[in-house]
Amino acid sequence: MAIRKGTVKKIIFGIIGAIILFVVVVFVNLIIAGKNESIISKGQPIENSNKHNYALLVIDIQEATTGDVSMYPFFKKNSDDLIKNINQIAESFKSQNIPVVYVRSEITNPLINLINNSYAKGHPGAKYDKRLKIVSELEVVKKYKDSFRKTNLDSILTRNKVNELYIVGLDAAECVN
Numbered sequence: 001m002a003i004r005k006g007t008v009k010k011i012i013f014g015i016i017g018a019i020i021l022f023v024v025v026v027f028v029n030l031i032i033a034g035k036n037e038s039i040i041s042k043g044q045p046i047e048n049s050n051k052h053n054y055a056l057l058v059i060d061i062q063e064a065t066t067g068d069v070s071m072y073p074f075f076k077k078n079s080d081d082l083i084k085n086i087n088q089i090a091e092s093f094k095s096q097n098i099p100v101v102y103v104r105s106e107i108t109n110p111l112i113n114l115i116n117n118s119y120a121k122g123h124p125g126a127k128y129d130k131r132l133k134i135v136s137e138l139e140v141v142k143k144y145k146d147s148f149r150k151t152n153l154d155s156i157l158t159r160n161k162v163n164e165l166y167i168v169g170l171d172a173a174e175c176v177n
Helices: 002-037 073-077 080-094 109-114 153-159
Strands: 054-059 102-103 140-141 162-169
Touching: 054 080, 073 080, 080 102, 080 162, 102 153, 140 153
Parallel strands: 054 102, 054 162, 102 140
Antiparallel strands: none
């Protein structure tokens, strides 16, 4: 009987230890992810010219923010007019041959996705809101808050010699820091 009691204690302490270790790993991961999120990217300046070259950035209009799987009731409730306006602006830019770049979040960190998988790669929330009319194939998929960090946005803007941006979306200050 004493052997079984000792074995049960070891199992209980092992489980408690595993849970504590898991919580510590998740907590440390969130701290590191948070610090990485606050790093501001620095790209190369785009050749300055007398001509204004514009582009429109459409940022984070996704199912996880404004669509059916949104966790944000305010955004979901108030998104019809926003998306209608964005679609009109995007059509206007396209008709003038001005680049329209769509930016969306896609989180691949398994520990962050364990806590909230709304933006997880392959999850419906990572897709564009189905009401959004895509008028361009220019797309940036970001894994961080900063739309420039470790993405192709800089190369798209450089290739198109863009020196002035128009930004639409939910939280441009957060995503184009």
